[in-house]
Amino acid sequence: MKSLKSLALVLALTLISVTPALAHSSGHGPQQVTNAEVIAKASYDLGQLIQKGEKVDGQTLDDSWNKATEKKIHKKDVRYYVVSIKHPETGKEVFVLLTRQGQFGGVNFTGSFDCIK
Numbered sequence: 001m002k003s004l005k006s007l008a009l010v011l012a013l014t015l016i017s018v019t020p021a022l023a024h025s026s027g028h029g030p031q032q033v034t035n036a037e038v039i040a041k042a043s044y045d046l047g048q049l050i051q052k053g054e055k056v057d058g059q060t061l062d063d064s065w066n067k068a069t070e071k072k073i074h075k076k077d078v079r080y081y082v083v084s085i086k087h088p089e090t091g092k093e094v095f096v097l098l099t100r101q102g103q104f105g106g107v108n109f110t111g112s113f114d115c116i117k
Contacts, residue, residue, distance in 0.1 A: 033102070038102075082116075
């Protein structure tokens with residue numbers, strides 16, 4: 001089951017990373033990505049941080065964060081998305097910053113990022 005989730009996240013990541021290259025219908029601007037694609041990419045990036053044992057605001061996140069089902073777009077702008085992911089047991093939220101191109105920009109527990117003020 002875990003490998004199936006990982007495969008789904010990788011596929012979503014591929015879609016997001018390929019979208020800008022394919023998004024030039026008639027050569028006029030980028031195609032919109034869906035909220036589901038953005039959330040899948042944020043989930044994938046959070047999973048990578050968990051797997052690598054990276055710290056978020058000084059805390060190492062355990063595997064239980066991968067079981068989160070409450071995920072949503074917290075903020076969006078023409079330059080970025082902020083996705084909130086709520087821990088299934090504690091209710092604590094982590095926020096993942098992505099550029100509109102789908103690049104990981106950071107993660108924290110506040111949802112406030114200096115680069116987007």
